[in-house]
Amino acid sequence: MRTNAINILLADDDVKNSLLLKKFLEAENYVVSYAPDGLTAWEMYHRQHPDLILLDVNMPAMNGFELAQRIRETDNKVLIFFLTDRTEKADRLKGFSLKGNDYIPKPFYPEELIAKIAERFEQRKINAQYRYNIGKTLFDSNQSMVTFDGITQNLSARQTDILVLLAQSIGQLVPRDEILDTVWGDSSYANSMSLNVQITYLRHILALDTTVKIISIKKKGYILQITS
Template sequence: MFDILVVEDDANTQKLLCAVLTHGGYHVHPVNNGLEALSRMEEQRFDLIVLDLMMPEMDGYQLCKALRSVRDDIPILMVTAMDDMTDKHQGFLAGTDDYMTKPFDEQELLFRIKALLRRAQAVSEHKLVLGETTLDYNALTVTRGAEQTLLPQKEFYLLFKLMSSPDKIFTRLHLMEEIWGVDTEIDSHTLNVHINRLRDKFRDNPDFEIVTVRGLGYKVAKRK
């Protein structure tokens, strides 16, 4: 059974989230803010975080950034009353994997959590599947049907990172640090070259496309 950390300072919302998740079959652990969350995470491993944004002492943005700054890839679902597109962009830039606005549909919440957990498990197993396309981390290959493409290491890692969270926006800086290292001296031109090579190789792939989000970075989107 999965352990979910609920970070929410509003008592009624926290109680509702805990009830919904418990009914969904999860072990639920509530805390009231980001500092309490970090303290609990030192004591116990969690499989996913459900995170409010506006909280005292340490808000959701700050907690998300703190976790991502130390390369903690735990799935994070932000659930907040802030529904402005700017708030959503800020949430994804901070490192959240998904974003829902209050009041939330209980069944949709469970569906999204299930999808995030399934995706995290796939990443830990070093294989990703999107539609009929499979990425094998150990073999550096992308396979769809009988067609298999062996990619150079950096190109594969870049594509794997983007496809690990479809529709999530990754900033250029995040991608450069993740793929080439924090102390890298490469510039955004190198990243653009790798993105363009991937686009050329998978231009006809019906399962996904690499999208430029102007002023922010890149994401993988499912083709309709």
């Protein structure tokens, strides 16, 4: 049983098969809402804010491509899987050009779809572990960048590794030797001097966010401190 239910909006005018698919998904503990046409799906999307939309292309009132385009004008976070019998290359390219996350041709096995959904959300969970909120700054260690107030700055590989260690222990002392051994492999004098330089760079990069400070504890290490 999932502790955090994943909400799915299924939009397809094939009522019979859609209700069967809905039962399959609910048996896997997903929370599923059903819309028989694009316009209803558009209205339900605004009310429910789903995590995933399973979207047929050929629907009345508003087709799947039109609905995806509307959603993507303001929302790049929700996952969109196209489930459709339109399998031509041009249709598949159209789906991906609208930032669809998958394009699954009909007919398909429900187990295949469930496996794809599980894999996608597992990957999201893994990716989330690489994002840190540092004060008002978002640190993405996968992309080696920090973002504050819409301003994004890139980090070097070593700056990223150092900041990960600090971000994992906010408010706590991270020993110099631990940083040196993890990032450089040893605590030689030359590497110790390099660490000092990289900390200076990180302080400069994080300076836009006045709630964030890297505090030096002489001969011991560093504390990433967040103030209100």
